[in-house]
Amino acid sequence: MTMKCTHDQDLLILLQADELSETEAASVRRQVESCEACREELDRLSHVASAVVPPAVDPDAVARARALAYTRIGSSWRVRSRVMSGRIADVLRRVRPMPELALGMLLVAVGYGIGSRGDTAPPPVAESQMVDVWDIEWDENLGQAVVRYDRPGTRSLSGDLSNREVAYLLQSALLEGDDNGIRNRALKTVQALASSGAPADDLSRAITELVRSEPQEALRLRAIWAMDALYESTELPEDARDALLVALTSDAGDGVRIAALNTLMAHQTFPDDARTLRQVMSSDNNPYVRSGAAETLQRMGIPLEELR
Amino acid sequence: MGEQPNRMGSRETDWVEQAQRGDTGAFDRLVRENEAGVLRAISGILGRSPEVYDVYQDSLVSAFTKLRGFRQDSSFSTWLTRIAVNRALNQRRKTRNAREAPMELAEHLPADSRDAASNLEQSELRRSTERAMESLSERERAVFVLKHTHGYKLREIGVMLGCAEGTVKNYLFRATRKLRVVLEPAYRDL
Ligand SMILES: [Zn+2]
Numbered sequence: 456m457t458m459k460c461t462h463d464q465d466l467l468i469l470l471q472a473d474e475l476s477e478t479e480a481a482s483v484r485r486q487v488e489s490c491e492a493c494r495e496e497l498d499r500l501s502h503v504a505s506a507v508v509p510p511a512v513d514p515d516a517v518a519r520a521r522a523l524a525y526t527r528i529g530s531s532w533r534v535r536s537r538v539m540s541g542r543i544a545d546v547l548r549r550v551r552p553m554p555e556l557a558l559g560m561l562l563v564a565v566g567y568g569i570g571s572r573g574d575t576a577p578p579p580v581a582e583s584q585m586v587d588v589w590d591i592e593w594d595e596n597l598g599q600a601v602v603r604y605d606r607p608g609t610r611s612l613s614g615d616l617s618n619r620e621v622a623y624l625l626q627s628a629l630l631e632g633d634d635n636g637i638r639n640r641a642l643k644t645v646q647a648l649a650s651s652g653a654p655a656d657d658l659s660r661a662i663t664e665l666v667r668s669e670p671q672e673a674l675r676l677r678a679i680w681a682m683d684a685l686y687e688s689t690e691l692p693e694d695a696r697d698a699l700l701v702a703l704t705s706d707a708g709d710g711v712r713i714a715a716l717n718t719l720m721a722h723q724t725f726p727d728d729a730r731t732l733r734q735v736m737s738s739d740n741n742p743y744v745r746s747g748a749a750e751t752l753q754r755m756g757i758p759l760e761e762l763r
Numbered sequence: 764m765g766e767q768p769n770r771m772g773s774r775e776t777d778w779v780e781q782a783q784r785g786d787t788g789a790f791d792r793l794v795r796e797n798e799a800g801v802l803r804a805i806s807g808i809l810g811r812s813p814e815v816y817d818v819y820q821d822s823l824v825s826a827f828t829k830l831r832g833f834r835q836d837s838s839f840s841t842w843l844t845r846i847a848v849n850r851a852l853n854q855r856r857k858t859r860n861a862r863e864a865p866m867e868l869a870e871h872l873p874a875d876s877r878d879a880a881s882n883l884e885q886s887e888l889r890r891s892t893e894r895a896m897e898s899l900s901e902r903e904r905a906v907f908v909l910k911h912t913h914g915y916k917l918r919e920i921g922v923m924l925g926c927a928e929g930t931v932k933n934y935l936f937r938a939t940r941k942l943r944v945v946l947e948p949a950y951r952d953l
Contacts, residue, residue, distance in 0.1 A: 468936055509804075527820075
């Protein structure tokens with residue numbers, strides 16, 4: 456006579472999932488030994504457990520996701536780290552007697568708005584531990600962009616626009632860099648590398664976005680130069696053209712409006728542009744912009760008499 | 764801090780402390796050590812979808828932001844996986860249009876049975892497995908994946924999902940039974 460088996464499936468699932476205590480597991484194993492049905496069921500359950508696997512991931516996409524995350528993290532740390540390790544540490548050394556006060560003042564000065572002093576202490580970070588995620592710049596000798604990772608043991612990377620990672624990091628620096636310096640270096644790099652490869656759509660969109668909404672005038676200007684260089688021998692994408700037309704009519708910076716006009720003039724103009732150019736010709740407060748607009752209209756074949 | 768439940772021991776503890784002080788290099792080391800596992804959890808829940816990478820990206824940013832609050836009462840891997848799993852579950856709730864199958868039937872069937880079964884049968888089996896995975900709730904799927912591809916304890920999964928161990932156990936039972944029914948024909952062919 457054998458003991459009647461209860462064929463308890465839950466217990467088998469737990470055994471198979473390694474979730475039973477040693478004594479429980481031993482007792483269930485004995486039950487399985489003596490019961491054909493339970494043995495078969497346990498076999499099926501392990502089949503179920505191994506039959507379903509998460510799909511494989513694309514390592515390139517993972518690396519991109521990680522890099523983008525670090526850019527987002529880095530952009531909030533980069534400025535802080537530069538300021539902390541450079542200027543503030545410097546000042547701290549000089550005003551040793553009142554370091555907290557000096558730190559508080561400086562943080563307010565650089566926009567970290569510690570509302571009232573002592574409310575949130577700045578992170579107690581040693582200089583050596585403040586690590587930029589990465590930085591990018593144009594290396595004239597090498598003729599390439601160089602990406603430096605401020606991490607011991609991480610090799611720097613260099614390449615031109617045909618290098619996907621370089622193009623991607625440039626785009627990230629343009630869109631996510633909180634620090635004017637890195638956006639400026641990225642724009643310079645794009646301009647210098649413009650002839651090295653067809654601009655990736657993402658990179659081109661990032662630059663157009665800067666032309667549209669970058670708050671720093673000098674960087675909007677650089678963005679237009681970079682755009683000009685990128686499309687030196689090809690037509691401007693429609694988006695880029697639109698952004699230039701908007702800059703031409705409404706940018707507050709004279710230099711930006713002139714650069715926008717020059718870039719538009721260097722490319723094909725369309726009949727629709729005439730209206731915008733007329734408006735600029737008659738109302739821009741900068742004489743160079745006005746005469747540039749007139750010149751463009753003439754080149755478009757619109758007789759000067761008609762313009763008066 | 765009392766016990767150190769993490770497997771990597773003091774090296775991980777050091778990295779976490781460095782990262783908490785803003786050392787992104789240490790954070791990167793932690794991330795890379797745990798990358799494969801975290802991605803398996805996310806893709807287990809979301810399937811073959813570009814959202815996997817967005818969720819991974821968001822999880823890393825979120826982890827770095829919350830890092831100061833991490834008291835090392837679990838391993839870093841459990842803590843990061845928890846963040847990722849919750850983000851993946853939220854994402855899944857948002858876009859429930861399951862165009863893509865969340866899981867694939869592994870090629871675990873022995874070669875001869877695969878030969879024996881016609882292509883038609885194979886693809887039908889695959890479809891029904893995919894349907895079965897779809898029929899699991901997000902949480903059932905998450906529990907199943909965390910248990911069987913990560914080997915987490917039900918207690919740990921409970922902490923990750925914010926529910927009692929008993930509840931997790933029930934998710935595991937339900938998920939296993941649903942899948943078992945679907946995989947029955949494949950089993951019979953063995
Ligand atoms: Zn039995």
